Ligand code: HEM
Ligand code: HEM
Ligand code: SF4
């Protein structure tokens with residue numbers, strides 16, 4: 001095995017562990033932190049099923065954002081839907097044989113990359129053009145967008161400009177999953193693409209990308225509006241009550 | 244009206260989003276709390292020597308106790324969707340009044356002390372050491388937030404800046420930087436029984452006087468009972484209802500409704516305040532202590548129902564938190580809540596809002612009105628933020644918007660809503676909620692009222708509206724004070740039950 005393969009193999013195990021352990025840690029931390037008071041933003045659903053619907057609308061349609069700002073919604077939704085399709089298309093690198101959906105999404109995934117990158121550029125433009133958004137932007141906000149654009153563009157280079165050896169790559173990625181390590185093709189765009197993706201995986205659990213798990217734990221969105229009918233009390237508050 | 248030392252914003256047809264103007268509101272400092280009240284509440288009253296350590300410890304404590312704070316600190320992506328949603332930003336143009344920037348005042352410190360990137364590369368993620376300058380920013384800008392939750396409606400993750408403001412104020416209190424206004428009110432309510440510090444005998448006198456006034460006015464002996472054991476209903480209402488104008492007109496309205504319904508009801512000296520400023524300061528224990536007065540009074544008087552008068556934040560605490568804090572509600576399975584819940588009448592919602600009560604009676608046909616008595620009024624209704632976004636009435640989500648309007652339309656002929664994006668869940672705060680209703684913050688209050696005033700002015704111009712109907716004691720006090728700055732007459736401000744009072748037929 002070449003040292004290049006060795007480095008990327010090591011990098012990907014490291015990144016995968018950080019991502020999985022990190023996100024798992026966050027999820028445990030969020031779920032262990034009590035929500036002592038009922039604070040859904042009302043009008044809120046009065047049943048658990050209603051809350052599931054509300055959450056689904058937030059995650060799939062970005063409902064609140066739609067009410068809020070149409071430009072952010074358009075760009076944000078383009079980016080995320082594009083990203084979702086691209087990621088679905090990428091599942092093929094880790095499956096043999098492939099599920100039907102993954103096969104089905106292949107042609108769309110290619111063009112979704114344009115949607116994803118266009119959305120990102122739109123969001124980025126706002127960080128320069130809108131004075132309020134410029135004021136709140138930190139360097140990390142810009143770098144996060146730069147990172148995602150670079151991942152997208154390096155991927156598109158391979159799709160549309162200089163193809164990489166997909167068969168060999170797939171052997172490499174499947175090898176990672178099955179612990180049967182295979183050499184990695186060494187084209188520039190692929191190496192860049194993969195290095196940036198690993199970086200993204202590593203920073204995921206310590207950055208604002210936590211909005212993805214975070215939204216499911218947001219008390220203003222995930223609570224049922226029934227405080228007159230049910231009594232809820234956090235463990236630390238109950239302990240104080242008994243004193 | 245005194246001449247203001249600041250420029251009152253001009254009314255415009257639409258509330259335009261201003262260009263940011265950094266630092267324009269940095270000079271506004273609410274008066275600091277003094278020794279007596281802070282000591283009573285268990286806080287230091289001057290900046291402690293170990294303020295930095297203490298503040299970080301407190302932040303860690305709150306992060307561990309409140310999922311809201313924990314998730315909100317991490318989840319914000321700086322998308323900017325909330326930046327034009329706060330009435331204080333719209334009215335002042337100070338960028339630190341943008342919800343996300345207000346959160347960032349805390350987030351910069353959170354990142355520095357509680358996250359890996361903030362520890363190793365603070366410049367990258369905007370993390371900062373907690374400094375005296377940051378404390379000053381906290382003190383200034385956490386008292387320019389009325390905890391109205393408008394931002395949380397529009398944030399894609401529901402990030403509620405009110406939760407951050409509450410945490411910020413609690414940390415400030417812990418290191419000796421409390422606010423005079425809230426601190427004194429929380430002391431009075433616990434020592435005397437209400438926010439205004441009105442002692443029992445004075446309350447009794449006031450109520451007797453009101454009974455005389457009503458009888459003179461209507462010829463009907465409507466009673467306002469106090470501390471009557473064995474009554475069916477305990478009415479808990481903001482103490483401003485006892486003698487502030489126009490609040491008292493609504494109190495008279497409740498009394499007339501109870502009279503017309505033949506209800507057995509009482510007020511309580513011990514619980515002569517529905518308001519609970521514990522909410523504003525993010526201290527669970529204080530909020531609970533203040534709320535416990537209601538439970539104690541209910542047990543003491545043996546009432547079967549608890550009804551809450553016109554007050555926004557009080558209704559949020561009552562509706563959303565009383566069951567948790569005091570067991571007022573249903574569904575408890577511990578001895579503490581069962582003790583009270585078996586006393587309460589399960590056929591009714593507990594607690595119940597006075598508008599729910601009146602609307603029920605109207606639907607049953609128990610109350611009779613002469614709507615024409617309100618014909619000199621052209622009415623609009625302001626949804627109070629805590630009712631709109633922090634609680635509910637009735638059975639269905641959104642009944643908190645329809646029920647008060649239904650009551651108004653049942654007692655009056657002329658009603659016009661303000662622009663849809665300024666009412667309902669998107670309602671603009673009056674500008675005086677959340678512990679901001681104090682003269683030392685008048686500039687914040689006047690400027691923060693701008694979006695509401697613009698929407699109001701539009702219906703005044705277009706529909707001839709001359710009455711702003713409210714269901715909140717803070718809204719009433721705020722608007723009577725602030726509306727003249729915008730060229731309106733303070734007699735335009737009143738309560739929903741004031742309208743009920745005008746039109747109700749008594750016999
Ligand atoms: C449950 C899944 C997710 C949901 C519901 C979600 C939702 C959102 C929403 C509503 C926004 C704000 C609007 C916008 O700027 O687009 C946002 C921003 C963002 N999301 Fe997600 N997201 C999810 C997953 C992800 C993932 C997996 C990534 C990255 C790999 C990601 C990256 C971003 C970035 C970088 C931004 C900030 C864009 C900017 O700088 O303006 N999101 N997300
Ligand atoms: C281990 C993970 C990944 C591997 C092995 C990988 C590999 C590849 C390969 C080989 C291509 C070229 C496809 C072709 O020639 O048809 C590609 C394209 C692309 N990749 Fe990735 N990628 C990974 C992760 C990601 C991630 C996390 C993102 C997004 C954040 C991303 C975004 C893209 C985009 C936008 C394209 C172009 C559109 C397309 O062909 O789907 N990739 N990737
Ligand atoms: S809670 Fe209300 S006052 Fe506070 S930041 Fe949000 S919109 Fe502004």
Ligand code: SF4
Nearest residue numbers: 319320322323325398
């Ligand atoms: S809308 Fe929410 S996520 Fe977006 S900047 Fe405001 S608080 Fe942050």
